[in-house]
Amino acid sequence: MIDLTFYKEYRQKLLALQYVGFVTSWDMQTEAPKDSAPMQAQMQGVLAEMEYKLTTDKAWQDEVERLYKVRNKLDKATRHEIVELKKSIDNTLKIPMEEYVEIQRVTAEGYPVYVQAKQTGDFNLFKPYLEKIIEFSKKQTKWLETEDKKGYDVLLDMYEPDYKQADYDAFFDVLREKLVPFVKKVASLPKLEDYSFANQQFPIEKQKEFCEYLRDVMCFDKNRGLMKESEHPFTSGWCNKDVRITNHYYLDNVASGIFSCIHETGHATYEAQVDDGLQGTFMSGGASLGLHESQSRFYENVIGRSYAFWKKHYPKLKKTFPKQLKDVSLDTFYKYINSVECSFIRVEADELTYPLHIMLRYQIEKEIISGQLSVDDIPARWNVLVEEYFGLKVPNDSLGVLQDVHWAYGNFGYFPTYALGSAIASQLYAEMSKSFNVEKSLKSGNTAKINGWLKKKIHQYGSSKYPKEIIKIATKGQFDPNYYVDYLIEKYSKIYNV
Amino acid sequence: MIDLTFYKEYRQKLLALQYVGFVTSWDMQTEAPKDSAPMQAQMQGVLAEMEYKLTTDKAWQDEVERLYKVRNKLDKATRHEIVELKKSIDNTLKIPMEEYVEIQRVTAEGYPVYVQAKQTGDFNLFKPYLEKIIEFSKKQTKWLETEDKKGYDVLLDMYEPDYKQADYDAFFDVLREKLVPFVKKVASLPKLEDYSFANQQFPIEKQKEFCEYLRDVMCFDKNRGLMKESEHPFTSGWCNKDVRITNHYYLDNVASGIFSCIHETGHATYEAQVDDGLQGTFMSGGASLGLHESQSRFYENVIGRSYAFWKKHYPKLKKTFPKQLKDVSLDTFYKYINSVECSFIRVEADELTYPLHIMLRYQIEKEIISGQLSVDDIPARWNVLVEEYFGLKVPNDSLGVLQDVHWAYGNFGYFPTYALGSAIASQLYAEMSKSFNVEKSLKSGNTAKINGWLKKKIHQYGSSKYPKEIIKIATKGQFDPNYYVDYLIEKYSKIYNV
Numbered sequence: 001m002i003d004l005t006f007y008k009e010y011r012q013k014l015l016a017l018q019y020v021g022f023v024t025s026w027d028m029q030t031e032a033p034k035d036s037a038p039m040q041a042q043m044q045g046v047l048a049e050m051e052y053k054l055t056t057d058k059a060w061q062d063e064v065e066r067l068y069k070v071r072n073k074l075d076k077a078t079r080h081e082i083v084e085l086k087k088s089i090d091n092t093l094k095i096p097m098e099e100y101v102e103i104q105r106v107t108a109e110g111y112p113v114y115v116q117a118k119q120t121g122d123f124n125l126f127k128p129y130l131e132k133i134i135e136f137s138k139k140q141t142k143w144l145e146t147e148d149k150k151g152y153d154v155l156l157d158m159y160e161p162d163y164k165q166a167d168y169d170a171f172f173d174v175l176r177e178k179l180v181p182f183v184k185k186v187a188s189l190p191k192l193e194d195y196s197f198a199n200q201q202f203p204i205e206k207q208k209e210f211c212e213y214l215r216d217v218m219c220f221d222k223n224r225g226l227m228k229e230s231e232h233p234f235t236s237g238w239c240n241k242d243v244r245i246t247n248h249y250y251l252d253n254v255a256s257g258i259f260s261c262i263h264e265t266g267h268a269t270y271e272a273q274v275d276d277g278l279q280g281t282f283m284s285g286g287a288s289l290g291l292h293e294s295q296s297r298f299y300e301n302v303i304g305r306s307y308a309f310w311k312k313h314y315p316k317l318k319k320t321f322p323k324q325l326k327d328v329s330l331d332t333f334y335k336y337i338n339s340v341e342c343s344f345i346r347v348e349a350d351e352l353t354y355p356l357h358i359m360l361r362y363q364i365e366k367e368i369i370s371g372q373l374s375v376d377d378i379p380a381r382w383n384v385l386v387e388e389y390f391g392l393k394v395p396n397d398s399l400g401v402l403q404d405v406h407w408a409y410g411n412f413g414y415f416p417t418y419a420l421g422s423a424i425a426s427q428l429y430a431e432m433s434k435s436f437n438v439e440k441s442l443k444s445g446n447t448a449k450i451n452g453w454l455k456k457k458i459h460q461y462g463s464s465k466y467p468k469e470i471i472k473i474a475t476k477g478q479f480d481p482n483y484y485v486d487y488l489i490e491k492y493s494k495i496y497n498v
Numbered sequence: 499m500i501d502l503t504f505y506k507e508y509r510q511k512l513l514a515l516q517y518v519g520f521v522t523s524w525d526m527q528t529e530a531p532k533d534s535a536p537m538q539a540q541m542q543g544v545l546a547e548m549e550y551k552l553t554t555d556k557a558w559q560d561e562v563e564r565l566y567k568v569r570n571k572l573d574k575a576t577r578h579e580i581v582e583l584k585k586s587i588d589n590t591l592k593i594p595m596e597e598y599v600e601i602q603r604v605t606a607e608g609y610p611v612y613v614q615a616k617q618t619g620d621f622n623l624f625k626p627y628l629e630k631i632i633e634f635s636k637k638q639t640k641w642l643e644t645e646d647k648k649g650y651d652v653l654l655d656m657y658e659p660d661y662k663q664a665d666y667d668a669f670f671d672v673l674r675e676k677l678v679p680f681v682k683k684v685a686s687l688p689k690l691e692d693y694s695f696a697n698q699q700f701p702i703e704k705q706k707e708f709c710e711y712l713r714d715v716m717c718f719d720k721n722r723g724l725m726k727e728s729e730h731p732f733t734s735g736w737c738n739k740d741v742r743i744t745n746h747y748y749l750d751n752v753a754s755g756i757f758s759c760i761h762e763t764g765h766a767t768y769e770a771q772v773d774d775g776l777q778g779t780f781m782s783g784g785a786s787l788g789l790h791e792s793q794s795r796f797y798e799n800v801i802g803r804s805y806a807f808w809k810k811h812y813p814k815l816k817k818t819f820p821k822q823l824k825d826v827s828l829d830t831f832y833k834y835i836n837s838v839e840c841s842f843i844r845v846e847a848d849e850l851t852y853p854l855h856i857m858l859r860y861q862i863e864k865e866i867i868s869g870q871l872s873v874d875d876i877p878a879r880w881n882v883l884v885e886e887y888f889g890l891k892v893p894n895d896s897l898g899v900l901q902d903v904h905w906a907y908g909n910f911g912y913f914p915t916y917a918l919g920s921a922i923a924s925q926l927y928a929e930m931s932k933s934f935n936v937e938k939s940l941k942s943g944n945t946a947k948i949n950g951w952l953k954k955k956i957h958q959y960g961s962s963k964y965p966k967e968i969i970k971i972a973t974k975g976q977f978d979p980n981y982y983v984d985y986l987i988e989k990y991s992k993i994y995n996v
Contacts, residue, residue, distance in 0.1 A: 020522070024521050035739040
């Protein structure tokens with residue numbers, strides 16, 4: 001019997017600091033008073049230093065090392081945890097502490113500046129922070145490089161283990177070859193119907209009320225989470241009993257709030273359905289960003305934009321907005337939420353053009369990290385690519401380079417997991433459909449059956465296995481982007497009759 | 499020159515954990531998902547242990563000891579901080595760590611149970627927690643007793659330095675002698691007018707809107723704080739740029755929310771007006787609970803229940819509730835908010851009967867801590883005293899012993915500071931009136947002049963001086979309860995024409 005007493009006690013301390021990070025960042029992003037940002041940033045710096053010291057403490061390193069050596073005698077989940085910890089400690093040790101503390105401070109201080117920059121479209125306001133963040137990311141690729149992982153690959157691996165630039169290039173090549181021509185054809189068609197109803201005012205309070213209804217439809221247990229508002233919707237959880245989401249409502253765009261809500265509740269459902277036995281370990285979250293995104297996109301697109309879903313719930317939406325939707329049929333609404341149009345904002349993009357937004361970011365990140373692209377030139381480069389991919393001229397940086405929060409957090413290498421997630425979602429849908437009629441199950445009024453399947457095949461495992469193992473359990477095969485292309489072409493051919 | 503480098507670095511760590519305590523407890527009390535309580539309690543236990551270890555670390559103790567020895571060479575504020583730290587470390591060392599950690603766990607776990615017990619009036623639900631909390635408080639009096647401070651005195655000193663049972667007994671004796679007969683006379687009179695308008699429904703959203711207006715009237719800078727809702731209103735701050743309050747709204751009691759808001763904003767104004775130079779030290783909060791309460795009560799009662807205040811703001815209230823207040827004159831409203839009536843709930847009590855509620859709690863706490871009163875007998879004892887003081891029969895424990903959150907937090911010795919605060923507020927009012935006409939200043943529409951005086955005389959000092967020193971600066975004298983008695987008798991004689 002391997003003695004895990006010290007290990008478990010020490011793990012509790014690290015988990016407590018994770019919990020602290022969860023609550024304080026939730027606070028800063030949803031309600032902390034504006035003027036407190038500099039003091040909060042100071043405190044975050046101190047806490048980051050504490051966490052760094054705790055993580056890199058010799059006694060802890062030695063303990064992980066000791067357990068790593070006897071890992072074959074541990075149960076499977078603990079073994080997985082130890083292997084990942086060893087990798088993480090090795091990486092942490094390669095990052096100089098003062099740089100680590102400084103980047104925490106910079107991102108904490110920079111966040112409200114980013115929000116202001118986005119609001120005013122003033123890239124230069126945020127530029128000094130972005131410069132420091134990119135500089136840090138580039139240094140990271142040096143600190144963490146290995147024999148078979150260099151440059152951008154180092155960052156990609158942080159968000160999706162076992163996916164490199166070569167893999168993503170191959171994945172995007174499939175999309176480019178099979179999907180892009182189809183997208184161009186569909187996007188060039190005239191609108192199927194008049195959707196001007198969607199530009200009316202949908203009172204925010206009513207939108208919130210409907211979103212709370214949707215969370216019930218998705219069987220999300222509200223004793224395990226809550227929904228607030230922030231500049232950019234996100235999900236954050238630290239155990240299966242506390243998974244929170246934010247949403248962002250637009251008065252003249254009811255679909256935005258609805259699909260953000262379904263999307264984030266999809267993420268939240270994943271974490272809320274992780275096995276109880278994995279709570280109080282480092283494995284209580286999702287297995288990877290790509291897998292996480294596959295869940296949110298499954299609910300948002302495969303389920304949430306399906307005809308069957310709205311056949312059941314459109315009457316409720318109509319009741320919530322009787323004036324606005326008076327003359328709008330279910331068919332019109334369905335076409336509206338699946339209408340394809342080249343546009344500026346990734347999070348508002350339709351299911352079909354969405355991967356192009358990711359390809360753009362992936363391209364720019366490659367160029368930034370390789371050193372081809374300087375910070376000054378990012379907005380212009382962004383705008384050039386938007387014109388190339390979508391034929392659109394970006395009117396200001398709020399609609400361009402400043403739209404996403406990821407870089408403000410220092411998350412380079414994150415974006416491609418979104419496209420990967422969408423693709424995995426399609427494959428899961430094909431697999432789930434072998435077990436039961438998914439569309440028919442929505443007639444019950446909720447997603448209980450779907451949740452159950454996903455819990456059994458994906459969610460329960462948390463991050464106690466690698467994503468590729470989980471995909472193997474769920475699909476009895478491996479990731480294949482052709483499911484994604486087939487799904488999209490079939491769905492949109494039908495809608496657009498092409 | 500004394501070297502403070504290590505001291506200041508270490509202090510930052512302790513402040514970071516205070517900040518963590520602030521954010522996590524704010525979270526738990528305002529929005530954390532219900533089911534997360536047990537996991538949160540676990541994490542709070544781990545964090546408490548970390549804080550305990552940091553506070554009692556030999557290197558830190560030695561540093562404080564070193565600086566304590568040379569304290570006369572330090573600037574006045576730092577000297578004060580060191581003296582208080584030394585006292586606090588000496589006290590902490592006397593409390594066994596496992597007991598300290600355990601009580602944090604118990605109170606964190608017990609809080610939601612208390613809320614449920616209060617909601618259902620089920621004392622027995624909360625009893626097991628209260629038993630442990632009282633047991634801990636009793637042990638505390640033993641651990642921390644000194645030559646001249648034993649039993650309940652030990653607890654009293656934690657909330658108001660230099661106030662002992664003998665002092666409070668003397669204070670309450672003055673009230674009992676001069677005030678109680680007056681209260682009995684006034685409370686026995688029939689209502690001056692018909693206040694049934696107050697039992698109408700006042701939509702909560704409108705109440706919130708009016709309370710936000712009041713915070714503007716009080717010149718509270720909303721970039722430095724926010725207002726949410728919780729079971730029991732409270733104020734919590736960790737620096738002068740982040741001071742938050744909660745409120746509790748009742749549909750059929752508009753006055754409750756209004757005066758809680760003014761009260762808590764009074765607390766918040768105190769902390770928001772502490773000098774910038776004291777931020778990032780342990781002296782950025784209020785000097786004591788009594789002094790804190792003197793500020794909240796000054797705003798709530800002396801200002802907030804004055805005729806001059808409502809002459810200015812009643813039109814706005816009437817505009818907010820045009821239907822409900824249609825036939826209610828300013829005079830009627832003024833009499834209503836100052837109507838005297840014996841009642842069950844402390845936080846809803848009028849200014850005049852309020853001190854009796856405190857005398858009752860003070861009496862019970864004395865009996866609990868001395869061992870005269872067992873936990874089982876507290877509800878009955880409570881009800882006996884309510885009958886004795888107010889002539890009322892308590893119908894259930896929600897309206898009795900379960901109404902206040904303080905004991906659930908383990909705060910024995912806290913209550914008497916409320917009465918002390920009210921008394922100090924009256925004395926400050928007398929002093930302020932020598933500088934300018936306070937009622938006339940309210941004509942400007944806000945409390946800027948009043949805030950300025952309090953900032954200069956009280957707030958700026960934070961807790962860099964003892965309350966008695968600050969009272970001396972503000973009043974050029976010392977605390978004298980006769981101001982309180984005189985103020986109350988003058989005000990209510992006029993209203994009730996007795």
